[in-house]
Amino acid sequence: MPLSESSLKRLREVVDPDRFSTGISNLSLHAKDESFHPAHLPDAVLWPRTTEEVSRIVKICNEEEIPVTPWGAGTSLEGNPIPVKGGIVLDLQQMNKILSIRENDLQVDVQAGVVFKDLNKKLQRYGLFFPPDPGASATIGGMVANNASGIRAIKYGATKDLIQRLTVVLADGSVIHPGTLAFKTSSGLDLCRLFAGSEGILGIVTEITLRLAGIPPEFLAAVVSFPTGEAASLTVSQIIRSGLSPAALEFIGTDSVRLINKYTETFNFPESPLIFIEFHGTSKEGLAADLELVRELCEDNGATRFEAGIGRQARAKLWEARYNLHDFILREHPGLEPMAIDTAVPISKLPDIVAFAEKITRNRGIIGYVFGHAGSGNIHMPMMGDPNDTKSWAVLEEINHQLVEYAISLGGTATGEHGVGIGKIQFMELEHGESLEVMRKIKKLLDPKGILNPGKMF
Ligand SMILES: Cc1cc2nc3c(=O)[nH]c(=O)nc-3n(C[C@H](O)[C@H](O)[C@H](O)COP(=O)(O)OP(=O)(O)OC[C@H]3O[C@@H](n4cnc5c(N)ncnc54)[C@H](O)[C@@H]3O)c2cc1C
Known part of the structure; x- marks a missing residue:
């Protein structure tokens, strides 16, 4: 009405x-x-x-x-x-003030509408940064509400891991300030984590105190090509299990590599799956030793090309290309829309989910671009189709179901970082079982009239 x-x-x-x-x-x-x-x-x-x-x-x-x-x-x-x-x-975009930077505590207070890229520009002069990076120009409030993460979650954690304190307006208009400025606490229930990933259904986050990281003095990056997606993802899983601590470990499947080659002038990678690895540290020597171990693991798994020693500029261009993948895919298929896959699985199961995704799209003749934050077991696979063409869109829905159900059967989740929104409501029961009822009760308690972002999550 x-x-x-x-x-x-x-x-x-x-x-x-x-x-x-x-x-x-x-x-x-x-x-x-x-x-x-x-x-x-x-x-x-x-x-x-x-x-x-x-x-x-x-x-x-x-x-x-x-x-x-x-x-x-x-x-x-x-x-x-x-x-x-x-x-x-x-x-909330006009609530865009950076309120206070406490460099000695590695903390910043911001209003919810601050865009994370603007925050990081400002923090640069203090030698600090906020590590989660969803690529898009997201606000900190939106990142808290979706528990966004992106390429660096593997080393620095997701947004929820970096919230010290929140200001939240509840459904009745009252204001609370959960959290603490102390680095650690065992006091009470962790309400900051409750609001992180709650997608605006429990309260409106208006201010956030974030924990920051120091900008690393040194970094090392490598791009490695593999004959198959399975070999690449097996290597990712082995790198993590070997105890090395990369700052980013991305998987890019063959079709996505092809688009990067096509839409950038900089790159001409072999048209086969690749992984992009980045290490952050304090000395070049320490990082070089880590990279040597990675090289051995890659070669053991049949890597066909290992390109290390990537300079700052090439690395920035590579990240840019990785982030522009979404746009390249849209440009490649004018008039079509992507159905997003965002499953995450335990790291040892990464080769299974990648092989499953590749097989299922091949068998059904579907265009699906497999890539993702492989180091944290998070795989995306936008599948291109026309939502108005009910018959072919139903095939994408079916694949979406099979992939998510498979991920959940491996102990994984329907969504590693994009949230539930409308698209993943259908998997909540399967993923959470009886816990879903507890979530519903929390919603009812905090928003008895159901006014906050209705129609989402449940
Ligand atoms: C090309 C592309 C690449 C992406 N890559 C990644 C990626 O790598 N990793 C990743 O994590 N995400 C990624 N995303 C998804 C998206 O950018 C993130 O989820 C981001 O956190 C959304 O932030 P936003 O400010 O746009 O929020 P919105 O989309 O506006 O809102 C997100 C949700 O939070 C709620 N909300 C917004 N602000 C508040 C608030 N202040 N208080 C309470 N609720 C609020 C909204 O109602 C909504 O439910 C990508 C998106 C695009 C388009």
């Missing part, structure tokens, strides 16, 4: 006129994320600037049972911020 004039009037009074909109272009910009899931217009968009404004808005929405969907940068891949029940979108 559309919002009544009296509700709109109450909401309009909380923020300046230019931070409230019912205009169709603003509604459209907040109707869809980066996924294939259908757009849904909200009734209004509001841009709060303070926790107090968020609190007042949410309180009104709770009283009038108006759906509230928080919005970071809309870069989700599972429909997470689509306002499927209408109501308001709370766009």
Whole structure:
């Protein structure tokens, strides 16, 4: 049901006129994320600037049972911020202040709308950085809410591992500050971890204190080609089990390598699966010794090319190409949409899931680009199709099911980092069993009227 004039009037009074909109272009910009899931217009968009404004808005929405969907940068891949029940979108992008940098504690306080790339630019002069990196221009609030991770999670952890303290507006408008500034604590339940990955269904995160890392003085990178995806993924799993501690360990399947060669001028890799490895450390000698061990493991598994000693510029270009893969895939298939796969499995099962993904797409004649943060067992495989072509889209759905079910049977998860959103709701029962009921009870307790990002997760 559309919002009544009296509700709109109450909401309009909380923020300046230019931070409230019912205009169709603003509604459209907040109707869809980066996924294939259908757009849904909200009734209004509001841009709060303070926790107090968020609190007042949410309180009104709770009283009038108006759906509230928080919005970071809309870069989700599972429909997470689509306002499927209408109501308001709370766009936090104007809450973009870095509040305090405490370099001696390796901590920073930010508002939720700060974009992580801007934060890292600012932190550079302090020799610090916030390691999780989803590639897209995500906000810290969106990263907390999706528990984003990306290429460096293998060494530095995911967003949830780096939250010290939060400011959260609950569904009734009250404000809490879970967490501590101490490095460790055994005090009480870990509410920061509860809100991390909660996709806006439990509360609106308005401020975050993050734990940072020092920018490593030295790094070493290598690109290694393999004859098969299985050989490459087996090597990844062996590198991790050998106790080495890479900062990034990415797998890129043959079709993805082909696109990197095609759409960049810099690279001309052999058209076979490759892994990209990066080590961070304090001395070149120590890193070189690690890399020598990696070389031996790669050669034992039949590596066909081992390119080490990659300079800073080439490394930056390689990461850029890796991050642009999503765009290259879209450019290669104009008019088609990707169905995202984001399974993660225990590291020893990585070769199984890669082999399964390659086999299943080959057998069904489907275009699927296998790549991912292999060092943390996380594999993506966007499959290209037309959501309006029900017959062929149903084949992608079937493959999605088979892959996720296989990952779960290996002890893994439907989503390593993109979150549940709309796309992975169907696997929640299978993955969580009785625990799902506990999650539902927590939701009911914190949001009894179900106003926060309704239609998601359960
Ligand atoms: C090309 C591409 C590559 C990507 N690669 C990766 C990757 O490698 N790793 C990775 O982890 N992700 C990746 N992503 C996914 C996405 O970028 C991340 O999930 C990111 O954290 C989303 O942040 P956002 O600011 O865009 O949030 P949004 O998409 O706007 O919102 C995310 C969810 O959080 C909720 N939300 C937003 N802000 C708040 C808040 N302040 N309080 C409470 N809830 C809130 C929203 O309602 C929604 O449910 C990729 C996306 C793209 C497009």
